[in-house]
Amino acid sequence: MPAPLFPVFLDLAGRRVLLVGGGAVARRKAEALLEAGARLVVGAPALEPWLARAAAEGRLEHRAGHFDPDWLEGVWLAIAATDDAAVNAAVAREAGARRIWVNVVDEAPRCSFQVPARIERGPLQIAISSRGEAPMLARWLREKLETELDPGLGRFAEWLGSKRAALRARFPDPVRRRQVLEALLRGPASDALRRGDTATAEQALDAALAEAPAAQGRVILVGAGPGDPGLLTLRGLRALNQADVILHDRLVSPEVLALARRDAERIEVAKEAGTHHVTQQRIHELLVEHARAGRTVVRLKGGDPFVFGRGGEELEALRAAGIPYEVVPGITAALACGAYSGIPLTHRGHAQSVRFVTAHCRDSIDTLDWAALAQERQTLAVYMGVQGLATLRERLLAHGRAASTPFALVENGSRPEQRVLLGTLGELPERAAAAGIRSPALLILGEVAALGARLHWFGAAPITHRLAPGAEAPAAAARSTLAA
Numbered sequence: 001m002p003a004p005l006f007p008v009f010l011d012l013a014g015r016r017v018l019l020v021g022g023g024a025v026a027r028r029k030a031e032a033l034l035e036a037g038a039r040l041v042v043g044a045p046a047l048e049p050w051l052a053r054a055a056a057e058g059r060l061e062h063r064a065g066h067f068d069p070d071w072l073e074g075v076w077l078a079i080a081a082t083d084d085a086a087v088n089a090a091v092a093r094e095a096g097a098r099r100i101w102v103n104v105v106d107e108a109p110r111c112s113f114q115v116p117a118r119i120e121r122g123p124l125q126i127a128i129s130s131r132g133e134a135p136m137l138a139r140w141l142r143e144k145l146e147t148e149l150d151p152g153l154g155r156f157a158e159w160l161g162s163k164r165a166a167l168r169a170r171f172p173d174p175v176r177r178r179q180v181l182e183a184l185l186r187g188p189a190s191d192a193l194r195r196g197d198t199a200t201a202e203q204a205l206d207a208a209l210a211e212a213p214a215a216q217g218r219v220i221l222v223g224a225g226p227g228d229p230g231l232l233t234l235r236g237l238r239a240l241n242q243a244d245v246i247l248h249d250r251l252v253s254p255e256v257l258a259l260a261r262r263d264a265e266r267i268e269v270a271k272e273a274g275t276h277h278v279t280q281q282r283i284h285e286l287l288v289e290h291a292r293a294g295r296t297v298v299r300l301k302g303g304d305p306f307v308f309g310r311g312g313e314e315l316e317a318l319r320a321a322g323i324p325y326e327v328v329p330g331i332t333a334a335l336a337c338g339a340y341s342g343i344p345l346t347h348r349g350h351a352q353s354v355r356f357v358t359a360h361c362r363d364s365i366d367t368l369d370w371a372a373l374a375q376e377r378q379t380l381a382v383y384m385g386v387q388g389l390a391t392l393r394e395r396l397l398a399h400g401r402a403a404s405t406p407f408a409l410v411e412n413g414s415r416p417e418q419r420v421l422l423g424t425l426g427e428l429p430e431r432a433a434a435a436g437i438r439s440p441a442l443l444i445l446g447e448v449a450a451l452g453a454r455l456h457w458f459g460a461a462p463i464t465h466r467l468a469p470g471a472e473a474p475a476a477a478a479r480s481t482l483a484a
């Protein structure tokens, strides 16, 4: 992959630009350049009628004849739009030698800049580029956006521009200013402007300027889902776009974080099993501090915040501090791992109930109701279980669950690197060790797990290789897995 292009918007007003070519393509370019206020020089032996008229009216300067490198004298930008490849190549070469940015229409390799497909709404412009590799796709996207973006947006952007100084003076703090603007955007002002009702919009702005209630921070507790960014909810996405600060766990995938507002401050509060980088108490303090400073804080957690996510404790701390909050659920690992491994958690005839349990430390293991967990025809979704698998097997077998009960261990569920290991309870810890299953992994135990062998659809095929008899030791088992 070559490096990405660097997008810019050029101010061409009053600047000299050379356009080489006098046909229909050149005319299209000339129209756009004149609209941008460029001092346009068009070089070509002859001009098509529209260009000829513009030249006659003095709106552009015509250099009659074949391309002459002298035409490049004093220009900021050059565009070659002839149907003669040799001329286009010469323009690109000569411009390049003079450090003048040059575009050859439809010949990306000769360009030092490219012209994007664009959408305009007054001063608001959206530019789309495919680096010249799929201009059709860029145009298709533009058409799609054209129909989706309200024409009134342009008027709104202009109006905001005219109010900019007043808003800045009234709200010197950029965070506060953004909040006021967002309220205006969502409120009656933008609707009124779209209808062309400037008076109502003015009233809404005056009200915002006059009232200016003190900045009120808040916390939105958001479930980021298991990793696939497509599994984030729309409400979660909206929260990420409003965030001034994002406090996220290690478990949150980079793809989900990439959807957040670019200028939001991101703070990783990693808490992996065993390595508590930031204590829960410290997380509470951070949430309260940022919210008290008037910020919109998104607390982003893997999966769902209320499923083994300590979301409840965080809300307790916020309530105690008097900070307003909202909660956006996420797709929890059990649901995602079931879906992405083709294992329905309940299934007629196989399982009438499903239990979400965690078994990561001695304490949590000892407090579980093993007799209930060992019942047949139910599914266990075990979180944080990678270390506790041997104890889990021992307890379940002791309480009567059959050694032949199927399991699925789903590692990195819903992510491109997902792995699914299938087997039976009797050989669970050995199989997991042999396959080198690491956190995050979720154990699905119960009759339904066997369905993963037939119904899998995502990522690599499940690992179903059985251990050779007597090859229980992890090292030997690892070798046999590799040899398989």
Ligand code: SAH
Pocket (backbone or CB within 6 Å): 226, 227, 251, 301, 302, 303, 304, 305, 306, 307, 308, 309, 331, 332, 333, 334, 337, 382, 383, 384, 385, 410, 411, 412, 413, 414, 415, 439, 440, 441, 442, 443
């Ligand atoms: N709140 C989270 C769970 C946090 S506990 C949720 O609702 O999903 C962390 C445990 O969740 C991990 O140890 C693992 O068992 C499970 N987990 C989270 N994401 C996972 C993923 N993508 N694949 C497999 N297991 C996952």
